[in-house]
Amino acid sequence: MSQVDYIAPKEDHLMPRQLEEEDVNHFKSIVGESGVLTTDIEGYNTDWLGKYKGQSQLVLRPKNTQQISDILKHCNQRKLAVVPQAGNTGLVGGSVPVFDEIVLSTNLMNQIKSFDDVSGTLVCQSGCILEQLNEKVMEHGYIMPLDLAAKGSCQIGGNLATSAGGIRYLRYKSLHANVLGMEFVLPDGTIVDTLKSIRKDNTGYHLPHLMIGSEGTLGIITAVSMSVPSKPKSVNVVYLAVDSFEKIQLIYRAAKLHLGEILSAFEFFDAKCRDLVVKHGANDPLDQPYSFYLVIETHGSEGSHDQDKLSKFFEHVLEEQHATDGTMSTDETQAKALWRMRESISECLRREGGTRLYKYDVSMPLPIMYKLVSDTKERLGSEAQVFGFGHLGDDNLHLNIIIPENQLEMVDLIEPFVYEWTQQHNGSISAEHGVGMMKRDYLKFSQTEQSIQMMRLIKKAIDPNNIMNPYKMFTV
């Protein structure tokens, strides 16, 4: 569903008031002149893919929690709608306005408050950029528990609000597993502070876990306390070529068995992805094309043990002819080079497809995962380019489609087909990208009416005026 297709139902627009000069002056009194932007704000109105465009007239850039509280208090009293925006790297149109909502950017909320060397506990503001946090904690012998293509510009607050996944999820699990506490501001300006740095706190409802994945519809995350894992002393990658999706599953079982606790990523992509990244300049370490590719990574604390486990695994999958060809890194530089094949897919797709690129992020039981790619290819015919890749160890497929020029109507063949197919196979229509604008009207394919009704009850209790990121996730 692209921006041009979308017309918000009239009853959606609960906002009775328009932004007035007086409001802007009030915001200036809170964040200062420099914190208020009214011109050159197209970047804030446009999403990363260039598919969703809002008409906001106002961007606010607060520097601290109190300013956010003051802003929201005013917006709530005046019933002015707000879109929280972090790195604006989301893929479902969740972080840009639909109409003229005020954009509240966390760009200036980028202070690291503390890092504890012994426990590995990071406390920081929500606007810190993921890659910079990773560099910071690496200095102390730790890594961030998540890693994704947008790391250079996505912010930890956005990661939390959208429950971002990424390539380390298999090993370090979801943000639910790593968050210790959070500070956030409710729509009425109330600051909720659960920023403890202890590993266990079981007193009352686990509020941070409600905020994780709430996509800015319940409030604005301002700071977080996280437990981060130790930096692995040894990182290794095996790159494999495989000739069928069935064999990939045998390799996955073998990886769990042979690599056990050091397995940190199990990623796949198909021949179509391989051709694309090679076209855009990547070096395939293997000298001929195959049907499927795997990037399997280990994080371990003792290099010799890891190499031993990996060698046995590598020999096993080649001897058993599960894999057709492959190579193994012997140092971290090589490991990074092997990763590049997988990591550059997203950017190459964007360059290749532009606004003709349609991205679907679904999860489903492994055995039938690739059938969605084949079924979609068959349905769309040879003019569409259909790509399959993703976090196989997490049941997570990224189905990407570039539709031919001047054939916009092909979208109707894709949606709701992809969502219906996924629902029929007990999957999720959004494994990690969230709902945002793009999947709002398709939420019913992954959630029952009862679940959605419970979400509405919570939304209404926390945000009775519906000022927080309205028009996203579900209809109020």
Next chain:
Amino acid sequence: MSQVDYIAPKEDHLMPRQLEEEDVNHFKSIVGESGVLTTDIEGYNTDWLGKYKGQSQLVLRPKNTQQISDILKHCNQRKLAVVPQAGNTGLVGGSVPVFDEIVLSTNLMNQIKSFDDVSGTLVCQSGCILEQLNEKVMEHGYIMPLDLAAKGSCQIGGNLATSAGGIRYLRYKSLHANVLGMEFVLPDGTIVDTLKSIRKDNTGYHLPHLMIGSEGTLGIITAVSMSVPSKPKSVNVVYLAVDSFEKIQLIYRAAKLHLGEILSAFEFFDAKCRDLVVKHGANDPLDQPYSFYLVIETHGSEGSHDQDKLSKFFEHVLEEQHATDGTMSTDETQAKALWRMRESISECLRREGGTRLYKYDVSMPLPIMYKLVSDTKERLGSEAQVFGFGHLGDDNLHLNIIIPENQLEMVDLIEPFVYEWTQQHNGSISAEHGVGMMKRDYLKFSQTEQSIQMMRLIKKAIDPNNIMNPYKMFTV
């Protein structure tokens, strides 16, 4: 706070109606005669420690989700209060009635729905007993991600509702990290079903995570889908004697460094605990008493690698004189024997202390953790017996106190002292036991007024008639 001290504030008692004969008949029509108990129900009215006693006249034992839905629908219409009860092994009086609430027992909800060998996904009803689930998944090469002293009678639904921790938390993390989906019934009888078996689903609010730790105040968990970890091929234990709490912290750092990804538990207890378990028949593998003891466990996939890591760690801590004495298991039987010293503490305390036993479950930054034990000892004098043990790797201390006979007033020296001390040191007054009745009036020592107010908003939205486990967690 014992049951005798507690008088519920009058305004708490929102229930306008008493149970009538007609209600009981209606319940019989739902669960049958055998599902309705009105006599011999003292066990359901009394908590595990024998401290909290309710006066319920009615216990219901439904067998499936629909029956629970029908029961709650009736209770909600009639405004009859309900206490969900699973294994009734909680330590804060959360699972027994305060007044005459109806007990809704999940004892008969004990069906395993499915287990997937490849992905390690378990789907089961909430009344399944933890140990039985562990045995079941062990047959398939997996283990449950949590393990605690009450495993022989606690139920997975109770574990979820109270966000139980235990000895594997350090490695496999909280239930938030392992739950994939959940089925639960809201107070009005609505069945919310998110029982997917995929590892990622990011569509809408993450409702199961709100239910984890909600202690039966938002609804009743009826089934769960969980990702469970592979059974380690090699389990090893190091048992160490240490002469100061400072040295324990050095050993913890060394364990993280040397054992890395195979570290699965880091538990401690003090000399007082050691004397108690030896008195009750345990065999201390070391032949003389020391100040502190550590039980450090590893779970790994390759025995020779694990032994190598462990030996280096063991040699290191003895050579550096961080540990004074110690022993290491060479097989799983020995590992279990070493665990027994730590695992039998809770049961020995119950036998020794009876109703004079006061249990506190707190967490706080490691460096000051044991000071709470010393400060409490000093405050109470030599007649009180003060024990310190717990999940050190999770910042989690179990402070247990046996007060002398006929000195019940000593409780006033302990509470709120323990809670105030914990608050002053940025800790949590309940690391894993939850709030229940015991800590309801002390919640403010761990949560701000704003957090508690947000909990109330959620409670009111989901349970407007306040029928679900009223009088627990916080005042409505």
